[in-house]
Amino acid sequence: MAEKIKLYDDSKCxxxxxxxxxxxxxxxxxxxxxxxxxxxxxxPSLQPNTYMMIHYQDYVDPKGDVKWxxxxxxxxxxxxxxxxxxxxxxxxxxxxxxxxxxxxxxKCIGCKECVAACPFEVPRYDTKxxxxxxxxMCESRITNGxxxxxxxxxPTGALKWGDKETMLGTAAKRKEYLGAVASxxxxxxxxGTHFMYVLKENPAVYSGLMKDPKVPFSVTVWKNWxxxxxxxxxxxxxAGSFLHYVLHGPKRPDPExxxxxxxxxx
Amino acid sequence: MKKGMIKVxxxxxxFVHWMLAISCLLLCYTGMGMMYDYLNFFGxxxxxxxxxKVVHNFTGVVFGVALLLAIQxxxxxxxxxxxxxxxxxxxxxxxxxxxxDKVPETGKYNPGQKMFFLTVAAFxxxxxxxxxxxxxxxxxxxxxxxxxxxxxxxxxxxxxxxAFFFVHLYLGTIGNPGTVQAMISGWVTRNWLKKQHPGxxxxxxxxxxxxxxxxxx
Numbered sequence: 127m128a129e130k131i132k133l134y135d136d137s138k139c140x141x142x143x144x145x146x147x148x149x150x151x152x153x154x155x156x157x158x159x160x161x162x163x164x165x166x167x168x169x170p171s172l173q174p175n176t177y178m179m180i181h182y183q184d185y186v187d188p189k190g191d192v193k194w195x196x197x198x199x200x201x202x203x204x205x206x207x208x209x210x211x212x213x214x215x216x217x218x219x220x221x222x223x224x225x226x227x228x229x230x231x232x233k234c235i236g237c238k239e240c241v242a243a244c245p246f247e248v249p250r251y252d253t254k255x256x257x258x259x260x261x262x263m264c265e266s267r268i269t270n271g272x273x274x275x276x277x278x279x280x281p282t283g284a285l286k287w288g289d290k291e292t293m294l295g296t297a298a299k300r301k302e303y304l305g306a307v308a309s310x311x312x313x314x315x316x317x318g319t320h321f322m323y324v325l326k327e328n329p330a331v332y333s334g335l336m337k338d339p340k341v342p343f344s345v346t347v348w349k350n351w352x353x354x355x356x357x358x359x360x361x362x363x364x365a366g367s368f369l370h371y372v373l374h375g376p377k378r379p380d381p382e383x384x385x386x387x388x389x390x391x392x
Numbered sequence: 393m394k395k396g397m398i399k400v401x402x403x404x405x406x407f408v409h410w411m412l413a414i415s416c417l418l419l420c421y422t423g424m425g426m427m428y429d430y431l432n433f434f435g436x437x438x439x440x441x442x443x444x445k446v447v448h449n450f451t452g453v454v455f456g457v458a459l460l461l462a463i464q465x466x467x468x469x470x471x472x473x474x475x476x477x478x479x480x481x482x483x484x485x486x487x488x489x490x491x492x493d494k495v496p497e498t499g500k501y502n503p504g505q506k507m508f509f510l511t512v513a514a515f516x517x518x519x520x521x522x523x524x525x526x527x528x529x530x531x532x533x534x535x536x537x538x539x540x541x542x543x544x545x546x547x548x549x550x551x552x553x554x555a556f557f558f559v560h561l562y563l564g565t566i567g568n569p570g571t572v573q574a575m576i577s578g579w580v581t582r583n584w585l586k587k588q589h590p591g592x593x594x595x596x597x598x599x600x601x602x603x604x605x606x607x608x609x
Contacts, residue, residue: 212543214426214427214429214432214441215426215432215441216429216432233441235426235440235441235444235445236442236445237426237445237526238526238529238530239526239543241529242529242536242539242543243540243543251530342537342540344537344541344543344544345540345543347544348543348544348547352547352548352550352551353427353428355551356427356547356550356551356554356555357428359551359552359554359555360554360555360557362555363555363556363558363559363562364558367558367562367567370567371562371566371567374488374489374490376566376567376568376569377487377488377568377569377587377588378569378570378587379569379570379581379583379584379586379587379588380586380587
């Protein structure tokens with residue numbers, strides 16, 4: 127089967143949070159008690175037991191009109207995923223069929239390297255289980271021909287799951303329909319994300335939305351440069367030492383044949 | 393003990409050296425088991441990768457303590473360059489790279505050893521500090537960008553320390569025959585001392601601090 131992506135269209139989203147609940151239900155996640163901070167948004171951010179959530183935002187557009195913007199936040203399932211690159215145990219991996227990013231908790235050692243590396247700041251570490259949690263695009267469902275739970279629950283068609291090409295086409299059409307300030311988000315970053323947005327406003331308007339997400343340069347320096355270079359340097363030293371030994375020779379004490387006698391005669 | 397052997401290290405010095413060395417090697421082993429996916433099998437003896445991580449973290453604490461003791465112990469002797477003799481030694485590369493008729497005499501530690509000590513001290517501290525923050529990232533107000541750079545810095549420290557380890561291993565054993573005894577029994581031959589640290593030998597003889605075995609034990 128082909129590469130698939132999940133498409134979120136905020137112009138169709140009513141922020142009913144059916145997806146948020148379906149996610150909790152399918153993944154067997156509990157909810158914690160939170161405080162009312164004057165917004166419907168709850169919980170305030172992603173948590174180890176909240177893989178996805180709807181953001182609520184009051185926005186005053188340049189004309190002075192107040193708009194209520196919604197946004198579904200979850201793992202973006204990058205094609206070039208920094209978390210998979212840094213994961214030391216292979217717990218984070220690409221789904222071979224759909225190219226989404228899966229997470230095997232049996233392998234996770236809780237090193238938190240993915241938490242720092244993720245350009246979208248998605249993975250959350252649970253101090254109790256000492257493991258990291260994030261959306262895996264309902265891998266148990268999609269590999270069995272079902273839609274992700276959030277898509278299944280969506281009553282308005284704001285969420286879709288389908289072949290990449292089809293979804294890109296749908297996104298482009300929606301963007302055109304929605305007009306000048308509308309945009310698509312995700313297709314241009316990190317090799318293309320497998321969760322992308324159609325936004326009715328410019329992405330810069332949405333709070334908490336990364337402007338220019340990319341694999342951090344520090345990850346490239348670390349994994350692509352220093353990692354192989356470490357072994358090269360050690361190998362070079364070993365080879366150099368060997369050559370030194372056979373070409374220059376070790377530094378031996380000068381032979382002193384009288385040494386024994388002198389000391390014996392003390 | 394053969395008669396005429398000279399004592400060059402104290403028991404405390406050897407203890408700190410080996411505490412630092414063993415913790416460092418264990419850190420290299422556990423760290424490499426996590427860094428290189430094809431070395432993940434290193435975890436087998438510690439119950440998996442999670443075991444590597446736990447051992448790595450706590451060994452890091454031992455390493456940090458050993459490093460502080462080593463710095464405190466060796467700083468005065470190996471942390472400060474002396475002019476001009478150290479420069480003269482460096483100009484001849486200690487006679488290690490090309491033929492030198494007479495290698496300039498230096499004190500207890502030659503500039504090569506001093507450079508090694510300073511590198512281990514600097515990069516060891518770097519490893520300790522970056523490693524500590526990597527262990528507890530959530531407890532400090534580090535920006536995401538700062539947190540991200542801890543990892544390549546930690547990898548840079550590994551690159552330097554791992555490469556230097558092999559230099560140290562070679563020069564401490566077959567590259568300088570007789571040297572390894574300084575860190576095993578603590579006793580070396582006068583002949584060795586005359587070749588490797590002539591300046592120091594004279595210093596000790598002059599000050600009367602030379603400890604020579606009388607061959608009784």
